[in-house]
Amino acid sequence: MSGMFVHNLRLGTASLRRNVLLTALMIMSIGFGVAASMVTFAVFRAVSGDPIPHKSSQLFVPLIDNRGPQYNRHGEPPSALNYVDAVALMRAHKAERQTMIYPVALSVMPDDPQRMPFKAPGYATYGDFFSMFDVPFQYGSGWGSAEDEAREPVIVISRALNQKLYGGNNSVGRRVILDDRQYRIVGVTDNWDPKPRFFDTFSGNAYADPAQIYLPFSYAIAQHIDTRGNNNCGSDGKRGDTWETWLHGECVWISPWVELSSVAQVQAYRQFLDGYAREQREAGRFNWAPNNRLRNVREWLDYQRAVPQESRISMTLAFGFLVICLVNTIGLLLAKFMRRAPEIGVRRALGASRGDIYRQFLAEAAMVGLAGGALGLLLTTIGMFGLDLVFEPQIARLAHLDASLVLLTLLVAITATVIAAFYPTWRAAQVQPAWQLKSN
Amino acid sequence: MQIKPILSALRRHKAGTFLIAAQIALTLAIVCNALFIIQQRVAHLSEPTGIDEPNIFVIKSEWVGAPAPDQADAQMRADLQALRQLPGVQDATPSNSYPLRGDGWDDAVRLKPDQAQDSSGSTIYFADEHFIDTLGLKLIAGRNFRAEEVGHMDMRYKLAPPLVMITKALAERLFPGDTAVGKTIYLIGGPATVVGVVEMLQAQSVEHWASDFAYRAVIIPERLNVSLGTFYIVRARPGQLDAAMQAAAKALFAQNPRRVINDDDGVLSFSEVRSRAYERDRGMAILMGVICVVLLAITAAGIVGLTSFWVGQRRKQIGVRRALGATQLDVLRYFMTENLLISCGGVLMGAVLAIAINLWMVTRFEMHRLSLMYLIVGVVLLLLLGQGAVLAPALRASRVPPVEATRSV
Numbered sequence: 001m002s003g004m005f006v007h008n009l010r011l012g013t014a015s016l017r018r019n020v021l022l023t024a025l026m027i028m029s030i031g032f033g034v035a036a037s038m039v040t041f042a043v044f045r046a047v048s049g050d051p052i053p054h055k056s057s058q059l060f061v062p063l064i065d066n067r068g069p070q071y072n073r074h075g076e077p078p079s080a081l082n083y084v085d086a087v088a089l090m091r092a093h094k095a096e097r098q099t100m101i102y103p104v105a106l107s108v109m110p111d112d113p114q115r116m117p118f119k120a121p122g123y124a125t126y127g128d129f130f131s132m133f134d135v136p137f138q139y140g141s142g143w144g145s146a147e148d149e150a151r152e153p154v155i156v157i158s159r160a161l162n163q164k165l166y167g168g169n170n171s172v173g174r175r176v177i178l179d180d181r182q183y184r185i186v187g188v189t190d191n192w193d194p195k196p197r198f199f200d201t202f203s204g205n206a207y208a209d210p211a212q213i214y215l216p217f218s219y220a221i222a223q224h225i226d227t228r229g230n231n232n233c234g235s236d237g238k239r240g241d242t243w244e245t246w247l248h249g250e251c252v253w254i255s256p257w258v259e260l261s262s263v264a265q266v267q268a269y270r271q272f273l274d275g276y277a278r279e280q281r282e283a284g285r286f287n288w289a290p291n292n293r294l295r296n297v298r299e300w301l302d303y304q305r306a307v308p309q310e311s312r313i314s315m316t317l318a319f320g321f322l323v324i325c326l327v328n329t330i331g332l333l334l335a336k337f338m339r340r341a342p343e344i345g346v347r348r349a350l351g352a353s354r355g356d357i358y359r360q361f362l363a364e365a366a367m368v369g370l371a372g373g374a375l376g377l378l379l380t381t382i383g384m385f386g387l388d389l390v391f392e393p394q395i396a397r398l399a400h401l402d403a404s405l406v407l408l409t410l411l412v413a414i415t416a417t418v419i420a421a422f423y424p425t426w427r428a429a430q431v432q433p434a435w436q437l438k439s440n
Numbered sequence: 441m442q443i444k445p446i447l448s449a450l451r452r453h454k455a456g457t458f459l460i461a462a463q464i465a466l467t468l469a470i471v472c473n474a475l476f477i478i479q480q481r482v483a484h485l486s487e488p489t490g491i492d493e494p495n496i497f498v499i500k501s502e503w504v505g506a507p508a509p510d511q512a513d514a515q516m517r518a519d520l521q522a523l524r525q526l527p528g529v530q531d532a533t534p535s536n537s538y539p540l541r542g543d544g545w546d547d548a549v550r551l552k553p554d555q556a557q558d559s560s561g562s563t564i565y566f567a568d569e570h571f572i573d574t575l576g577l578k579l580i581a582g583r584n585f586r587a588e589e590v591g592h593m594d595m596r597y598k599l600a601p602p603l604v605m606i607t608k609a610l611a612e613r614l615f616p617g618d619t620a621v622g623k624t625i626y627l628i629g630g631p632a633t634v635v636g637v638v639e640m641l642q643a644q645s646v647e648h649w650a651s652d653f654a655y656r657a658v659i660i661p662e663r664l665n666v667s668l669g670t671f672y673i674v675r676a677r678p679g680q681l682d683a684a685m686q687a688a689a690k691a692l693f694a695q696n697p698r699r700v701i702n703d704d705d706g707v708l709s710f711s712e713v714r715s716r717a718y719e720r721d722r723g724m725a726i727l728m729g730v731i732c733v734v735l736l737a738i739t740a741a742g743i744v745g746l747t748s749f750w751v752g753q754r755r756k757q758i759g760v761r762r763a764l765g766a767t768q769l770d771v772l773r774y775f776m777t778e779n780l781l782i783s784c785g786g787v788l789m790g791a792v793l794a795i796a797i798n799l800w801m802v803t804r805f806e807m808h809r810l811s812l813m814y815l816i817v818g819v820v821l822l823l824l825l826g827q828g829a830v831l832a833p834a835l836r837a838s839r840v841p842p843v844e845a846t847r848s849v
Contacts, residue, residue, distance in 0.1 A: 021748075025741045032734050070556065105668070107504040107700055117504050119700050180505040204543070225506070226595075226667050235548040235558055237628055239596070246596045309805050310720050313477070314727050317470060320797075321731055324466045328742040331459035335749030390723035427455070 005363065012364030019336060023368065026332045026417075030372025033325025034413045035379030040311070040318040042384065042405055043391060046398035047207075048307045051194035052133065056297035058261045059132060059198075062089065062273055065291035066250050071236045077291055078232055079304070080202045080252040083221075085276075090126065094272045095258035096265070099126040100217050102254050103203050103229035106178035108165070120161055120178070121228070122213030123200070124220035130156070130187075132259050133199065138162070140172035140187035143216060147186075151218040155183035161212040162188045181223065183215065195398055198297050201304040202255050203229025207394040227253050270294055308395060322412075326420045333368075333424040337361055341431050348433035357429040365421030366414055373413030380409055446778045456746055457782055464786025464822055467739045469793035472818040473801065474728040476810050481725045485718035487654075489539040490640030492576030495530070495676045496710040497685050498538055501692060502669030502700040509665040513592040515696060516663055516670055520568075522695045523674055528684035532674045533574040536566045536664045539642040540717035541671075546643075546650065547599065549658060550626040551614060559625075560613050561653040562606075563643040564599070566664040572605075572638065574675045580608060582621035582636035585661040592663040600629030601660050605636040609655035627658065646717055648806040669700075681709060736825055743829035747775065751837040758837055759844025768838040775834035776827060783826035787819045794818065 017023075050056050064085050065077035072078065081089070086100045105119045129135070130142030139162075143154045155176065162171055171185050196206035224243050233239050233251040240249030260266045270292070277290030295303060344357060380401065387396035450457045501519065503512060516534050523532040537544030545566075548558035565571070568590045572579060582605070589603065604625070611620035611634070620634045641657050643650050664670070676684035689701050701707065708716075715722075751758075758771055798810035 022745055025745050029738050029741070032738060036731065036734070105502075107502070109504065117698070117700050119502055119702070224667075228668055230543075233628075235628065239628070241594075241596050241598045241629075243596065308720070310724050313724070313801070313805055316801075317474060317728070317731060320466065320470050321735060324463060324470065324735060325738060327459060327463045327466060328738055331456060331463065331742055332745045334455060334459065335746050339749060339752065390727045392719045392723070423455070 005359075008360045008363035009367060011360055012367040015336075015340070015364055019339070022332055022336050026329050026336075026368050027371045027375055029325045029328045029332070030369065030413055030417055031375030031379055033322040034373060034376030034409055034416070035383055036318040037315075037322045037412065038376065038380045038405060038409045039383035039387070039399075040315040041408075042380075042399040042401065043387065043395065044307070044311050044315045046400075047196060047311050047395060049195075050298065051196055051198050051301075052297060055132075055134065055259075058259055059297050060095075060258050060260055060266070060269070060294050061300050062256050062258055062269065063293040063295075064273065064277060065288070066252070066286065067234050067236060068286060068288040069291075071234045072291075075291070077293055078234065078252040080230070080232065081254045081256050082250050082252050083247040083254065086254040086256060088276065089256055089258075092272065092276070094269055095260055097128040097132045097259040099129045099132060099257050100254050101125045101129065101199055101257065102217070102220075102227045103200060103205060104213075104215070104220060104225055105228045106213060106215075106225075108161075108176075108178060110165070120157075120212040121209065122158075122211040122215070124215055124217045124225065126217050128259075129214065129257075132257060133194075135192050136190040138188045138190045139170045140185070142214075143186050148216050148218050151222045152216060153181060153183045153219055154186045154216060156187040156189060156214040157185060158189050158210060158212045159191055160210065178213070179225075189214075196301060196306040198301055198306070199255055199257055200229070201301070201306055202253075203227075205229070206304075206306050207392075207398070209394075221247070229253065266294065308391075310391065311395070314390070322416070326416055329368075329417060329420045330423055333365060333421050334427060337424045337428040340428070344428055344431040345433050348431065354429045357431075358425055361425040361428050362418055362421055365417050365425070368421075369414035369417030370410070372417060373410040376413050377406060377409050380405070443777065443781070446774065446781060450778065450781070453750065456750065460743060460746055460782050461786035461789065463739055463742055464783055464826065465788075465790035465793055467735055468787055468790030468818050468822050469797050470735060471732050471821065472790075472794040472810060472814050473797050474732045475818065476798070476814045477807075478725045478728045478732075479814070480808060481721040481728075484646065485721045485725075487642065487646070488640065489642040489714075490575075490577065490638075490655075491539060491642075491710070492675060493710045493714065495678060495681060496575065497674050497676065497681060497688070498541075498708050498710065498713060499672040499674065499688055499692065499701065500669065500706050500708075501672065502702075503667065504698040504700060506667040508667075509592070509594040512665040512667065512670070513663055516592075516665070518695055519672065519692055520570075522691045523672060523688055524570075526684060526687050526691055528676050528680035528687060530675045530677050531570050531574040532672055533568055533570040534566070534663050535571070535671050535673055536666070537563075537644045538565075538671060538673055538713070539644060540646060540713050541644045542647075542717065544644040546645075546653070547628055547658075549610070549614065549656075553626050553631065555626070560610060560656055561650075562610055563645075563650075563653065563657040564627075565641070565644075565657055565659050566662050567659045568661070568663060571659060571673075574673055575641070576675065577641060578639040579605075580637050580639045581611075581619065582634070584636060590661045590663070592665055595664060595666045598629030599627045599660070601627075601632050601662060603635045603661065604632045605638060605659040606634055607641050607655055607657045608637055608639050610653075610657060611637050613656060625658075632658075685709065736821070739822075740825055740829040743779070743826055744833060747779065747830050747833040748836070751775070751833045751840075754837075755840055755844050758840040759842055759846075762840065762842035763845040771840070772834050772838040775830055775837055779826050779830040779834075780823070783823050786826075787822055790822070791815055791819065 063077045065072055101123050104124050105121045107117050108120050109117045127143045127145055127148050138159050142156055147154050174185050175182050193210040231251050231253045238250040240246035260269055273292040274290040280286045384401050520532055523529055545564040547564050549560045549562045551559050569585045569587050572584050620637050623634050624631045643654050685707050689707050801807045
């Protein structure tokens with residue numbers, strides 16, 4: 001059997017050499033088709049992947065409609081919370097873990113006066129953030145609820161910032177001055193940058209540079225540290241015109257996240273949200289029925305359209321392109337196989353069964369597929385360098401060629417070619433031994 | 441014409457005929473849509489901003505230590521003075537944003553204070569009396585702000601300036617067929633009188649969601665004091681852009697070093713702003729272009745391959761025809777016509793498919809309906825491609841000598 005297979009491969013290779021033009025056309029066709037699909041797929045895979053696979057079904061964004069049917073968009077509550085609702089959800093503490101998040105950027109003044117000050121982007125959040133999102137630590141850890149409640153100036157910095165400021169040494173316990181305030185470093189995260197950054201799509205930071213600092217939400221609010229992200233106010237005019245009145249106004253700017261690990265907990269949390277909205281209605285703040293949402297990570301990313309439209313369009317068209325390349329291959333294989341009708345007739349007359357013909361020609365197609373896959377791999381590699389031309393740099397840099405993509409490229413090329421070869425092979429196997437012998 | 445014999449010959453090659461037609465159909469469908477996407481993207485990225493782009497650059501100056509509004513305003517005035525004194529600088533203005541920046545302040549405009557529905561969305565640009573000259577805007581009615589009318593406000597303070605300028609596009613939306621100057625509009629914080637109208641000023645976002653108010657803007661006579669930082673828009677004297685860009689950052693640091701001007705995007709020429717804003721559109725256009733070219737090449741190669749095979753298979757028949765008196769031209773014409781017939785079938789299927797794909801994309805993505813022009817261009821392109829591809833094998837066929845009729849296969 002395996003000896004037969006090797007024999008078929010040999011026959012295939014010999015036949016491929018015999019008709020160089022047709023063979024080259026097929027290989028190019030498959031190579032280009034597969035490469036276009038693989039390059040666009042690599043980008044799509046990078047932007048549509050699950051950023052936190054083991055927990056994405058347990059992390060939820062609770063949203064509360066504080067605008068009402070007259071001012072909300074298409075009946076959807078705004079995509080973030082205002083301060084009042086954020087604080088209420090934290091106080092209620094109805095989930096296993098919960099956090100509120102808003103983006104900040106603090107200025108770092110290096111000790112060395114020769115070096116320029118720079119901005120370190122990051123987040124004001126609660127201590128649960130690190131355990132909810134499984135943030136890995138190089139040194140130390142996050143802070144706890146005690147620091148949250150006491151509004152303590154503690155900070156977690158990223159491995160990159162620690163490298164920049166302290167040469168990568170353990171800086172836990174050290175003091176750092178940011179925007180004229182002194183913070184105590186409690187932890188240094190290891191490299192961590194989920195893409196898309198599901199917890200900050202509201203401010204359009206799904207593909208932004210990695211965060212460098214994390215500090216307590218309660219401290220940031222007490223110090224009037226402004227959000228550097230979106231502040232969405234709607235057109236109902238209830239905005240507030242000082243820090244205090246703004247905090248109690250209806251502008252939304254805080255991304256809420258809760259962790260709920262069972263269906264029962266999710267159900268209970270929905271009920272809690274509805275109850276909260278009803279209370280607000282009774283208190284006179286809302287004059288509409290509860291209109292809340294509770295979406296897990298995947299649902300949230302879909303809703304926020306985290307996958308860039310360009311990535312979907314280009315992948316759709318690239319797969320259409322692959323289909324055309326395959327139709328092309330069917331035609332060329334048909335031409336190639338039928339040209340050998342006399343040879344098939346002779347082989348059949350000498351006792352080769354239809355099955356033998358099938359095996360021989362499918363093996364030959366597999367060889368074409370393998371060669372096409374190899375060319376496709378080469379073109380995919382070239383294509384990966386050209387991604388910068390097509391996608392924004394922050395998207396382009398996410399896609400990379402790894403072992404799984406290499407395997408997939410070869411697999412798609414061979415499978416597609418063998419599938420394309422079914423019809424031409426069937427035609428070849430139909431050749432009647434007697435007829436061909438007669439005509440000769 | 442010899443259409444009937446061609447059709448009966450094709451009936452004996454159903455599979456090959458169908459494959460070529462299918463390939464032409466699919467190619468037409470994809471090429472039409474790709475060309476259409478290219479045209480849409482190129483049209484989008486060619487939209488004018490209305491400002492003197494070649495001479496403008498933008499500085500993003502972030503504060504260190506979150507200054508209070510008054511403190512930030514004093515620093516902004518000092519910075520502007522320093523910038524305007526530079527030899528290469530014609531003028532400079534502070535703003536919260538600028539065209540093509542991406543995001544900023546968008547807000548509702550109404551004509552009555554208690555109106556439930558907005559009259560229009562609008563970009564809100566904060567400005568001083570140098571805004572028009574710095575950007576090179578054309579004032580088409582009314583007047584510019586006077587220096588004494590320009591104030592400053594905290595980011596959160598009520599948006600209620602006594603007077604504003606608006607763009608022509610917004611004026612036409614709010615007061616169709618009427619003059620806007622002297623009229624009152626309502627911003628979120630209260631009424632404002634329109635004192636001037638500028639001809640054109642593009643929004644800060646060119647994304648799809650902002651396309652409703654693409655050229656509608658309100659210019660507010662206030663320096664916006666944000667604790668994070670501010671933008672300075674600077675117009676260099678003609679030919680001195682590079683020098684002015686270098687001098688500007690230095691002048692600001694000399695004025696006060698407690699600030700952050702990023703290395704990579706702290707000082708941007710407007711051409712850089714433009715190229716960043718349209719990165720995705722340009723990328724899509726390039727990708728679609730590459731796909732089109734490769735696709736057409738592959739389809740052409742497929743036609744060459746299959747026709748060559750047919751010619752090879754029919755050498756004997758061609759020889760017979762030649763022996764019976766057909767000229768070389770007759771044989772050439774035979775294969776060209778055959779291809780034309782197949783191509784016509786292909787483009788018919790392809791046209792339907794192209795429209796189907798487009799309709800599907802309209803529902804899935806933010807796309808427009810395919811215009812008929814692209815279909816026609818695509819059809820002509822593919823018919824020509826088919827004829828071009830078949831030419832070489834057809835010529836080879838026409839050179840088959842009549843004596844071939846007497847040879848066995």
